[in-house]
Amino acid sequence: MSVVTSTLSDQARTVVGNALQGALVDLVDLSLVAKQVHWNVVGPRFRSVHLQLDEVVAVARQHADTVAERASAIGVTPDGRSATVAKTSGISEAPDGWVKDGDVVRTMVDALGAVIGRMRERIAATDEPDPVSQDILIGLTADLEKHHWMFQAEAH
Amino acid sequence: MSVVTSTLSDQARTVVGNALQGALVDLVDLSLVAKQVHWNVVGPRFRSVHLQLDEVVAVARQHADTVAERASAIGVTPDGRSATVAKTSGISEAPDGWVKDGDVVRTMVDALGAVIGRMRERIAATDEPDPVSQDILIGLTADLEKHHWMFQAEAH
Amino acid sequence: MSVVTSTLSDQARTVVGNALQGALVDLVDLSLVAKQVHWNVVGPRFRSVHLQLDEVVAVARQHADTVAERASAIGVTPDGRSATVAKTSGISEAPDGWVKDGDVVRTMVDALGAVIGRMRERIAATDEPDPVSQDILIGLTADLEKHHWMFQAEAH
Amino acid sequence: MSVVTSTLSDQARTVVGNALQGALVDLVDLSLVAKQVHWNVVGPRFRSVHLQLDEVVAVARQHADTVAERASAIGVTPDGRSATVAKTSGISEAPDGWVKDGDVVRTMVDALGAVIGRMRERIAATDEPDPVSQDILIGLTADLEKHHWMFQAEAH
Amino acid sequence: MSVVTSTLSDQARTVVGNALQGALVDLVDLSLVAKQVHWNVVGPRFRSVHLQLDEVVAVARQHADTVAERASAIGVTPDGRSATVAKTSGISEAPDGWVKDGDVVRTMVDALGAVIGRMRERIAATDEPDPVSQDILIGLTADLEKHHWMFQAEAH
Amino acid sequence: MSVVTSTLSDQARTVVGNALQGALVDLVDLSLVAKQVHWNVVGPRFRSVHLQLDEVVAVARQHADTVAERASAIGVTPDGRSATVAKTSGISEAPDGWVKDGDVVRTMVDALGAVIGRMRERIAATDEPDPVSQDILIGLTADLEKHHWMFQAEAH
Amino acid sequence: MSVVTSTLSDQARTVVGNALQGALVDLVDLSLVAKQVHWNVVGPRFRSVHLQLDEVVAVARQHADTVAERASAIGVTPDGRSATVAKTSGISEAPDGWVKDGDVVRTMVDALGAVIGRMRERIAATDEPDPVSQDILIGLTADLEKHHWMFQAEAH
Amino acid sequence: MSVVTSTLSDQARTVVGNALQGALVDLVDLSLVAKQVHWNVVGPRFRSVHLQLDEVVAVARQHADTVAERASAIGVTPDGRSATVAKTSGISEAPDGWVKDGDVVRTMVDALGAVIGRMRERIAATDEPDPVSQDILIGLTADLEKHHWMFQAEAH
Amino acid sequence: MSVVTSTLSDQARTVVGNALQGALVDLVDLSLVAKQVHWNVVGPRFRSVHLQLDEVVAVARQHADTVAERASAIGVTPDGRSATVAKTSGISEAPDGWVKDGDVVRTMVDALGAVIGRMRERIAATDEPDPVSQDILIGLTADLEKHHWMFQAEAH
Amino acid sequence: MSVVTSTLSDQARTVVGNALQGALVDLVDLSLVAKQVHWNVVGPRFRSVHLQLDEVVAVARQHADTVAERASAIGVTPDGRSATVAKTSGISEAPDGWVKDGDVVRTMVDALGAVIGRMRERIAATDEPDPVSQDILIGLTADLEKHHWMFQAEAH
């Protein structure tokens, strides 16, 4: 069923569609990982980390929505189902059970670092075929790098 | 690591913990399924269904958070990671690609029906061991049944 | 036309449906009675009573909506039409014309008392067949008893 | 008990009082009818119609309050009790049980049409005796005719 | 200095200008009288009356502003200076010192009654020359008559 | 296609429909003219005039919407397309390029004056056939005359 | 009728009561003068001055209320009636009819200057007998001097 | 003085009244203890703990109010006076002077634990005699247990 | 443990610390007393007094917080524990059980009067050693005296 | 009159100015077309489409303002007058009279498609001469493509 048309060429559409689908999965999983440690963190910094993680969740959810709707807008169907996320996410699985606050910080530094690295590649890949999608990826990467900095600052 | 204590007996804690963990997974997956069809719905009722699904997402996310924090509060660590959700959810996988609006309605009637059936069992199971957790499950089931009714009404 | 299905047995559904239909009629009539004396109250306490009655109206309208939608959610069609309300309400008809403030207070003490008595029976009746509906009836009874106390306090 | 005085002559007061009392009953019943089908509507347009009806309810309740307080302000006691509404409303009784969305639209076109016709007569009747009350009736008729148009547009 | 022009004839302008200037003075004085008794009321109903008077003040100030700006809009300079208000107001001077709550109610019934009587004449006078100004006078008279009713209701 | 019915006679409908269609075009063009000089004004009063013009835009847009929906409500289709506006507006074309602040004020005095003159005729024309539409025209004329006064006051 | 008692001596009460009564009259008249020129200002700075004056009105009204209620709180009945204001205000009467914007600025510089001079004396007078009342007078003088500066800055 | 009647039997009323009175005292003291350490906490976690404690205060105050008004609503007079609280609270006295952040966390774990244990008994005691009061106790216990978890998580 | 330093001399610190500690206890007890009668008031003025008391509670809680944090800021640990409040408050114990509205008003006149008298002494005592603390005490005394006036006005 | 200078070369300014002027006209006309069908839509999807169109209007108006002010900011006077819009818009004229909901959807798919095609060219044209203007065009194109997708989804 060919539903949504776009001014992009088929080739451009494939490249951009892949970038957006990858970004969607990473962002959905980032929101799930952040919630997981939001619920399981323990340690003296519990409250501070608990609140900080919900800000990451909010950012990840908002950008996941933007990215998925951008995919639809260029005629590519986004896939954010749990099985797809579990299989294709770029983030290592979060630890099980209670997690000490310092370990939460390291978990988030790693998770954000992994996602940012892939986003940088997507920014490069979409520059030529679709500056509109690229602009969305640039904007969300700025947000992710801000949170990356803040967790790194806490790790010192 | 025994972190959080509770007035519940170990046996009660196991029963209630299982109920809450099951509820968590169902609610997280409900939010992912609703988002999936929120992005991929097509048909004359697109806008109406698209908006309605975001209300389900909001309800599912809010109750997932409440349920997970309730598990922590009785000393049971919640698990809402993507792999766990993919493996243990009570909801059938949502369809791939564009979905016609009528099919979206049926998908949601089924998904909500499946979750409600399991929630009713959890309400029964927690009555004795922990009326506080049961009250949370009762409250969220009322919300789910309201949305179940509204999608059923649209299927006629 | 069998539109909305439910996990309740037919028998449970009948019991719960009757309780909700009765609650709906009482709450709609409570809102009409409170508005009637809101408009017709006279006396030194006019302003205080006039404002207090609008809080009862707001509470009654909100719970009527919840109760009616709960009936739909279990597959029972609610009936809140004026003729049905006029025929089956548990509240005595409000007085005609101007009403002195003290008489308004007594009218409301009686009206709330009548509704509360019937709600207590509905709470008992729904305990077994549907704890979700019962929880809704418990919550609204708490609100009605609060307003009942306040009008009683004013009658002294 | 002669409570509230007015600058209107007795004759003007009777004419205007009748117009306001009639408007009150029609508006209260309009709010009850709209709620009735708000709860019982089924069909693909469920959500859209369900939400639209609550806007009618809000408009009808607000104008009913204005009209009743206007009656009090000219010294005529308003009567909005359920029995009075059931007996003297200008709207046909709403259908029982589930109602298909298209039938709901027709029900509302008819109900609004009936009320508007009577309001136009009240505008004519109050022009001479009390332009202040007339202005209130003109304003609410504009709102009713707007909703009448929107339901008619949906019937095509 | 002929500053603001208008589509009204000179004669119409004089009639309407007089009506608006009179309304302005009455409304400014109404706000001052209501504030005076707002500060000086004593008695068991102190709080209720104290709050009610501030609603009259708000209504009087808002309509005074509308009426004065309407005068400017038709090219007639409004005069709301204290000496002008003291000399030409249609309201009897408020009592000096502490005032019992019952006396406050009677003061307001009289003040509002006096202003309403004059407003009714202004509505009649402006009907022909300027329906736009008349509409403003009709709207504010509805508000004044509502407050007149409420103070009268309290006097019984 | 006869879509929306009305209680007005065909003749009344024609008169009122013409008045509303004329008002719609004038108001849409007023919003475009005000935006045009909002963007192109220069001079020491730039900021003050720039902000004031956006208030006119907001008023014009809101009343244009009310007037167009009123036309639909009486069964007459409104026409606010750019070609229709360009051809039938009662406002002279705004100047091209940068405009000095004083010239902007004069442009707005003229534009508002032209529209008000035509609105006054529409108020007279609709008095008999439809007091509901007339009331809408009276209300918006009051707003336009207020802005007309303020620009005239600035021209001195 | 000795209604409200205070910890102040009779002599202190007289001094402080006089200061507060004087402040009340000045502030009420300041609000009336500012409104008068708010309505009658003309000239290129119309809009800027028109808005600025309403800020003075808001400040004057708020402090008038505080000062009057402070008088009541120490057992002295405040008098803010129009005749009292007209007779005892420290502000020269505002000009009649349209007022050029530059003249409005000068009017406000003078009015605020006059009130501030008297407030400074009241601050000195109340220092000993009642630091609580003095603190209120200090606070409002800061606000008046801020507005005085702003009108002076505009006069250059 | 028998002021407020209830549908509860005298025996039920005694049991429920005792539960509510005990809950009231515990909640008032919890708010005082939390404020005490809110003001006196010192240490690296000062800010985090300081803010967290105010959330406990807000929760305790809100539930104390609900519980006390529920007592009144069933006709039992609540007693939340300082002497009663000091004598009958279930919480150990908070430490004097500055308190290290870690000690604050332990103080709150103990205080919340003590209150929760007593609330669990009250939930059991009120199940039979009054499900409405029980529902209130269940709801507040959920909140207390959530805060208990969070302080425990911080103690690790 | 010497935690917080201050620019005050030890002697000044002792004087100011005592004043603030005394103010804290009085304000905490004032909030408890006002809540006690808020819950137990009966009589025709129930609603008016019930609402008024919550305004006193809000004021007392806010100032108690400010005063306690001010003590901490000058290096003196505040003590607001229930036993301390019960032992050292300057307010007589509130009556037990239901209280007639007139008696509530008298209770509050007395309680506020007692606290104000002590606050006046604290204002005098802190003038020399710390004008910053004194300013806080002056500000809260103005609020208390305003409420004192209002309850006195109601007693007549 | 050379009013606003810019760091752009004359040639760059011409290219960017043309792009912005074209974007302005398209966006103004888009808002007029969307309003036209907002008022004239009929059919079962009336309400859904009616609301959706107002979101397009809001987006188009906001971006038109940004684009016009961007033109001014680089020293090029924007032209958004009705005649200019009618003559140079890239959108086909909207249909006259009532429009069926399905036709409205197709009208909007076409209108948005036409504007997006031209915007894509403007993004390419401004890349070199002014990345700041390009960024604005990229951002608004993302919004237009989102709405384009949603109307396309509804056409299936």
Next chain:
Amino acid sequence: MSVVTSTLSDQARTVVGNALQGALVDLVDLSLVAKQVHWNVVGPRFRSVHLQLDEVVAVARQHADTVAERASAIGVTPDGRSATVAKTSGISEAPDGWVKDGDVVRTMVDALGAVIGRMRERIAATDEPDPVSQDILIGLTADLEKHHWMFQAEAH
């Protein structure tokens, strides 16, 4: 250019002007220092300290504005330019590069301590010549001492 006059003598004006100018510079620099460490803080307490510093920035900016406008109000031109701040601030330069959280706390304790010491002198100096300016300095010192306490509490 003698622009703004004042009731202060020249000598008083010099003293008060100096106090306000000194306060302005200290507050501007406090805002810059707090921002500097807000951006450069690292360590486990990063988030807590990062947020706390922005509260100091908000307080410092708001008081700087008040103090500068107070200087203008007494006719003394304030100087808050970067060179003036760099040269005359009473705060030691903040450290360069990343700063550990504990060092940030000590930096703020020192910076606030230095500013408070100078503010105390300004309070003493302005007592005689201008109680209005003094009141502003007293108010802001209370805020600074509150933040001083909180950073000191964190240093333990």
Next chain:
Amino acid sequence: MSVVTSTLSDQARTVVGNALQGALVDLVDLSLVAKQVHWNVVGPRFRSVHLQLDEVVAVARQHADTVAERASAIGVTPDGRSATVAKTSGISEAPDGWVKDGDVVRTMVDALGAVIGRMRERIAATDEPDPVSQDILIGLTADLEKHHWMFQAEAH
């Protein structure tokens, strides 16, 4: 201390770090200059310019924060201390003492022009090494150019 890592090469990091540091200093100084003339402006346009400057301050502060946190996010420590700002800002020092409104406008045209020129160079410099930082610089330049246009428009 190597605290925050980044995906940028060392060379890219140096280039981007310099651009961000320069932008930070310019923006901080812009906020100080705008505040300086906000406090010292005199002349007939005082109020308009006074308010306009605070909008520049808000924009400059917000972007300074974004730019500084972006520097931290790529691992470069930002320096916004007063001495650094005084030494390295690209803006000429603002004039001392009172400034006529026309001179204020010219001061801001020059200050904004200087900053914009440098920002344009930074946009070019960061294009290759970091499109994320470049996007931030593009966005803030759009805001600065908008304010630049508005002050230029006022200079004519």
